[in-house]
Amino acid sequence: MNYLTESYVDGLALNGAAMKNGKDLARKNSFPKLRKSPDGELLFGECKGSGKEPYRCSADFVKPDSPVFRCSCPSRQFPCKHILGLLYAYTAGQAFDTEEIPPDIAEKREKAEKREEKKKEAAASAGSDTEAGKSKRKTNKNALVKKIAAQLEGLDLLEKLVHQLVQSGLGSVDAKTLKMLAEQSKQLGNYYIPGVQAAFKQLLLQLEAQDNKETIYTLAVEQLTLLHTLIKKGREHLIQRMADPDMPMDTETTLEEWLGHAWQLAELREHDRVQKETKLLQLSFRSYTDEARGEYVDEGVWMELQSGHIHITRTYRPFRAAKFIREDDSVFDVIQPTELFVYPGELNARIRWEEASFRPAQPDDYVSVQSRARSSYPEAVKQVKNQIKNPLSDKQPVLLLAFDEIQQSEEEDLFILLDPQGKSLVLADLPGEQERTTPLLPLLPKEALKGQTMLVKFGHDMKLNRLAAQPLSIITPTEVIRLQY
Structure with missing residues (x-):
């Protein structure tokens, strides 16, 4: 299971505390029994608990895109720290003895297969999958x-x-x-x-x-x-x-x-807002508090490698229920969703997926990102201005820009981004952003400041009274240097 990496397990954790607790269990050797099935698709074991009996946990990857996790503990968080610990133990290279699949799990697998067969039969009786997927739902x-x-x-x-x-x-x-x-x-x-x-x-x-x-x-x-x-x-x-x-x-x-409609995946599919065989690489990530909505927001900026579109993922966690909702985190692998759902939007449409596979990012992926960067700043600025003229549009769109070099103006203490044609763009920290990123630029290696690609967020700088761009990350042929965290 090459896709089962530490970053993949990090992505399963509901929050940072669950991630830490799971890693601690693996590090402290809290699993007296670590087992795997002969085909390697099932990981299971026992973890020491507070009582006499250990907790029995398992991770079933018979369907890699939709793994099934089970644990005998009473935790309301899922996957719990015991399942995470089991997976972290595997990614850390701890020894897993080969053993036949336990009878109770084999029985549960069999029941799941029967349920899947019934679903397929029901879909077949309603017509072909394609026609059923496109059939319009009736409105009350x-x-x-x-x-x-x-x-x-x-x-x-x-x-x-x-x-x-x-x-x-x-x-x-x-x-x-x-x-x-x-x-x-x-x-x-x-x-x-x-x-x-x-x-x-x-x-x-x-x-x-x-x-x-x-x-x-x-x-x-x-x-x-x-x-x-x-x-x-x-x-x-x-x-x-x-x-x-x-x-x-x-x-x-x-x-x-804006008017309160929560798009369902079935609706997005009905309106052909779903893509297949896509590959995504995360270029930036941040978590922030939206006091007006009463929610924590986890926001990722992604590039669709085939088209070059810049998309946004957002996970909303209401204050009252935050601890029961999975907290997103930075992702460094390339993600290949089974289906990519695209919400209505403009430059940076929101996206979502239910199932996906992971693979480590390769140099070709970073080169692909660089090849999609915009090389003309006047054209990029024109597109941004056209969007922000609409009051309902996002006033801080994100774009990928190729740059020749970054200069610092001593008089105004400003950073200037120069495109390959010599046109300039002011870099500045935008109001409302929790992290300042421009002060980090002088700390980067010199080779990262010339002839590379920068992910920027545009916005109106109140002090300068002009359009400015805040650097979010720099993409080189070998890595993504994230300035926002």
């Missing part, structure tokens, strides 16, 4: 109309709150006003518009900030523009859908998501 029109009516009512409430804020003037907003608006904004949670509600909460958080007033008001005006557009376009879209419930959903922009 009455329920949809009721939901839309509630959403329209919620947009009316939002409009009143925004008008109330604007009429009183941003300069007159005090702590008492913000507290009152925050209480009123909670009502938006009753109208199925969580994205809109989060946008209004973000405005209130901006006005609460103790930063420079000019910066606060600039951000607040941008957020008010977003809210105004959401009210206008959202209302138009919902009214059209109420009049015609069979009207197709908007699969080109993020409007549906």
